[in-house]
Amino acid sequence: MSDEIKHECGLAFIRLRKPFSHYQKQYGSVLYGLNKLYLLMEKQHNRGQDGAGIAAVKLDVEPGYPFLHRLRSSANQPIADLFFKVGQEIAELEKYQPDIKQHAGLMKGHLPFLGELMLGHLRYGTQGKNNVEFCHPFIKRNTNPARNLALAGNFNLVNTDELFGLVNIDPGEFQKQSDLAAMMEVVHHFLVKEDELNPNNPSLCNVLKKATPLFDGGYTIGAMTGNGASFVMRDAHGIRPAYYYVDNEVIVAASERAAIRTTFNVGENEVLELMPGQALIVEPNGQYHIEQILEPKERRACSFERIYFSRGSDEKIYRERITLGHKLSKRILEHIDYDLKNTIFSYIPNTAEVAFYGLVKGMEEYLNQIKVQRIMSWGKDFDEEKLNEMITRKIRQEKIAIKDVKLRTFITEDSSRNEMVQHVYDITYGTVQKGVDTLVVIDDSIVRGTTLKESIVRMLGRLGPKKIIVVSSAPQIRYPDCYGIDMSKLGDFVAFRAAIELLKEKGMTDVIDEAHTTIKEMQRNNQLHTENVVRRLYKPFTTEEISDKIAQLITPAGFTTPVQVIYQNIEDLHASCPTNTGDWYFTGNYPTPGGNRVCNKALLNYLDGKNVRGY
Template structure:
């Protein structure tokens, strides 16, 4: 993606089902869980570079001994920093007595982070200050083991105000206005309730307090707690949690917006945001990895019992399509095929735009996430070319000369790497006056491949958000090569609406497609529609989210996608370049064909999977109209 955006976080969860001695004997280390947690997090480092954290819980620890350990980091290489901190503890043990490293009982009793339940998190902040307090896992502490709660997640709630009010009504006083705090405290509240109900029950039955503590741990109904906690949540979420005594859960929103995968056998239960991370870390086949179903929670009791239970009634599945286009790593087999399909489906539209002239067109891509889609486009081009060659040979078979045969066979798509991303350029810090010139050199190009004044460049990007990098860098660099035309192609449709489920796209003014629609309205004397839409949004500002309509769709309705694409091409074209610039976008229909199991397309279509989405998009538009650069949700 030429315009990088911050996005979803990642989770990694491990529950060891055997005693630590089992892993020491079978794998030669009592640190099996920690080693695997490190792998799971490293294999998902693309999901968070603003910080990371881990937490572990030891099972069956005697009172008075520490059983919860947590460490978070905001260092540039946060995962490495965390595990360097943790592993130093074991290095110190080795210095003391190397034999102790092979004694799992001693390690569990004396060294932190040697627990059987492990939770890791990678953070991508979507707003506000990036501080250590914002890094997961979050911890809610209590002197009763079964009231302790650790959570980490990939989520964003659209109705934080509503959730906060519910906490106020319960008599609570949350320390900040953040969805992480509201989720933690909501689950914590019902966890406390369940603890109290069980305590009172067993007290009536004549048990003493020490016995009751054990009984509560055995009888806690995690599914019931989650059902009560999530009743009013509106958003996209995958949330993992651990209770102090060892029960654990991973839950997924009813529309399946955020991803969640798991694997279990007789040794482990593991979960992560991305399937390939599980496959790689545990060397398991793709068919053995399961997806947590929307509206379900994977619940792992302290005794090792694993169930998948409904906590919210599932709705139509709207799994995030941006995961498939851009965010998730392309090493997932299905994602790889889908990205190739996205490229392939653009072939005919691109060929029409260049008049099927392969001889004078150079095909390339914007590094690096568009690469797989480009492979699909190249396959589509070669398929077209083979058919064209076959037809030419069949048509000319009776009078085909050697020269004509050579000419037909010589034609092939010209595929080159024209854009080169110079990552080092991003490390420079300059004054604002110099910044634009520096941005223009983030990318470089390969010279000598384009025929000046003759060729057209077609460059595939996976998506276009703002178009800033295209205008400031890529188009200018391509123009130096002397093409007659530059066609920028997006494997995703036009991004028209904000996200409110974990991606950092919350401001209408950041979308070049929105800018194009506004400019078209003004040019055609239709600016009254802008005021009308604002009035409608304002009228619904305080309405219940279930009653709100996405009025921003009306701003795009007068124009075809092609008209908006043409205006986008004008907007992103630098004044000083000579080549004509055109833009081609993927269609929604093709997106759904390529990613049939991930139909969440609200950023393209405006069709939000939860009621809170409509409230957010209207607020985002009102903020733009009022000149506020605020995020459209808390």
Template sequence: MSDPIKHECGIAMIRLLKPLSFYEQKYGSALYGLKKLYLLMEKQHNRGQDGAGVGVIKFDPEPGEAYIFRQRANGSSAIAEIFDKISAKIDRSGSKDEVKSSDYLKKHSPFVGELYLGHLRYGTHGGNSKDLCHPFIRENNWMSRNLMLAGNFNLTNVDELFELLIELGQHPREKADTVTMLEKMGHFLDEEVQRNFTRFKLEGHSNRDISSIMSHHVNVETILKRSLRDADGGYVMAGMLGHGDAFVVRDPNGIRPCFYYKNDEVVVITSEKPAIMTGFNIAYNEVKELGLGNAMIIKKNGDIEEVNIQQAGERKSCSFERIYFSRGNDREIYKERKLLGHLLAPKIMESVNHNFKDTVFSYIPNTAAVAFYGMIEGVNELLDDWKATEIGKLGAKATPDKIKSILAVHPRRERVAVKDAKLRTFITDDAHREDMVAHVYDVTYGLINNQVDTLVVIDDSIVRGTTLKTSILRILDRLHPKKIIIVSSSPQIRYPDCYGIDMSRMKDFVAFQAMVSLLKSSKKEHLLTEVYHKCKAQENLPKEEMVNYVKELYAQFTADEISKRISEIVTPDDIHAEVDVIYQSIENLHTACPNHLGDWYFTGNYPTPGGNKVVNKAFINYVEGNSGRAY
């Protein structure tokens, strides 16, 4: 993606089902779980460049012994920093021989336990301090009341949930979705623990005995159902209770991804499937997907159950995961990205008048490579049709040389631009910074026939168009093509996201800018005011009754009309080549990703009521000149 955007976080949970001594004997180290957690987090590093965190729980500690540990760090090297510090703490906990013993490590070393939770953070809003990194902890002297929570989620109705906490008598320290859910779950955990305590007390058990038997009776399913009853958003939340129970719960529309693997040694849960496959060397079909609205509950005694927490809705898993966010080494994602490129070929060739000879194909950035391969496959198919037609035209005049000449035509594929990873835009004033940005990519000169060739470059998506205008198009123009065609393997991003992607302000979207520009040039600017009044009129309605009126504005124009205006907006004044922008169609997106129909940022069809509330607020903010977030 040439336009950098921040997006969903990642999680990794490991529950060891055997004593630590088992892993020491079988795998040569009692640090087996910790090492696997490190691997799972590194294999999902794409999901978190702003920070990371690790939490560990030891089972069955003696009174006075620490049993909950957490290490967090911010920055792109957070994972390495965290595990370096954990390793140093373990090394300092005993002699060289002692820290090789599972029994010693269990009793004396921090971060060596049976239950592990890792988190990778992309900060979509707010700062990037270490204090904002998951997991979050709600501490208590009662073991069963301790709660550690991490997640990949955004809730659209934090204000509503915050008010519910106040009605419960709480005084939350801040209004943020993670803290709100931590306190909400903590409240119902407290009630569940108290209910069990009262019951066991009436049965004649001592306080000390109750603490030890509590772990068998905490009803995690009930806690989750009560906590998430009013939640609106996309989420995967992972939690650990102090006594050893653990859970991972997913939203009822499956917006955020979640996968797991279990055998008689471990239970593993992650945000991406290939991380588990690589980390545990298992086959694709051995990794399962957590069901919509379901939770995986792992009891301290090792019982494992997938239960329904919220009734499953229509499956609307995020299509951006497939287009860009998730790593492309998932075989299904790889196939989908190739097909996205393949399906664009007819429109591309139409744009170049099927001139194969004078067209050069390339891609920017590296993440678009798979879509590029698919695009070339599609072009080759069209080229085969052309070859068959041309050979057929020869008829009786066909000769081996003429046929060979036709067969010799192939798509021209070149790597025209390579990102200079070492270049840093340290200059802060806008004019000079733009000049530096224009040098972020190195181009390969001599590949393009000056003022003859059309250069086709595919990208994953175009969000704001800023990088195209300030950098990429200027760089490509130095190669002196006659025409530059920028191809997006995703459709036009028209609406804000509210489930975990940093796309919340409408004015930032180049598709929105193009639509507004078209309204003005076609004397329909009054529609902006009309839609604004409709949005204001429903501002205080329950979210379930709200409508996405912004759709009415986009409906005034075809997708091609908006794409043409986008081409004009992103074209710098000082380049010579003609510029065209081609976007994926919604229909082709659904063809390529049939099981991942979450497309609200393209269509405005939000999977939860809170989505319409967010787009309503985002449009009001735009008209009123408010740059704040819409949720």
């Protein structure tokens, strides 16, 4: 993705089902669980960039000794920082007893994070500040072990104010900025109530059935209590991803299937998807059960997971991204007038690479058809040279764009800063016949269009192509998100800006005014959740009209090379990613009422000149 919308949060959960001595004997290390937690987090490092945290619960600890430990970091490399600190603690122990790692009991007693239950989290902050206090897990401490709670998740809630009110809490400044704080208060409230009914053995199933119906948002959450109970749960629409794996040694859950497969070296079918509304509940004795906490609703798993967020090492995601590119090939052939001889195909590194392979595959299929037709039309009128020339013809592929460096410039003036942004990407010179070749460059999605305009299109223009075609493997991003992705300002979306420009050009500003009036009225009547009014701004125009306007918006001033933009359509997105139908970014069809409310609030903010989030 050339325009960073950054990443989702990531969750990692491990419950060891054997004594530490078992892992020492079987795998040669009492640190087996910690090593696996590190790997499980690193294999999801594509998700969180703002910080990370780990928590551990020790079982069967003598009264008076600590049993819940937590460590968080907002360093540049937070996972490495966390486990470096754990490593320092191990080294300190070895100073006094060099062979301590050979004694499982001593290690458990002296190393804080050597617990049977472990929870790891990678944070990307869509809400709250990017400092360590906002990193998950959050914890609640209590003298009663069963009322101690560590909670982390991949989610956003859009009803945090209501949640604080439901548990009669007047939130402080910190709590107002964190939706996890609101979720923590609600879950802990019902955990305490349940412990009053079932002292020292509260049913997490009962807690979740009371707490989670109150949450409006998409979420995968994981938690551990001080008495050794734990759970991982997914929202009723399955918006955020969750997978788990169980054997006689471990119970594992994470945000990505591939991370579990790699960390534990298991097959695809051994890692199961936690289905919408379900919770994986692990009892203090290590037994587990899957509970349907919320009645499953229409599955609306996030399509961006398949397009961009999740690692492409998952075989299903890899195939889906291939298909996304392949589905675009016919339309691109039409746009280049089937002139493969004078067309070069490339991609925006690095996440569009797999879709690029699918696009090229589609082009190769067409080229092979042409080869067969031509050869058949020759009859016997050919020689070895003529035949060889035909069968060796290939699709022209080049690595045109090179992501050079993530520039962090100290320059603040807009003009100078734009000059620096131009150099985030570099080009491969000598690949294009000037004025002859068309450049087709695929990106996985186009959000703001800023990097395309200020860097990529300018850069490609230096090669002197006849035409530049920018292709998006995702449809036009038109609507904000409120379920875990930092996309809640409408003015950031190039598709929205294109619609506004078209309305102004065609003398249709009354559509904007009417939408503004409608939303203000809805807000007065507390009805913002009832209709997505932003859809009205796109309705007068075809997808192609908006794409053409986007092409104009991403073309730098004075740029002479024609620029076209081609987007994936919704039908082909769903055909490519059949299990992840959450498409509200593109269609405005939100799975919960909070989505409409956020979307309308985002439009109101834009029209009132407020550069703030929609929630």
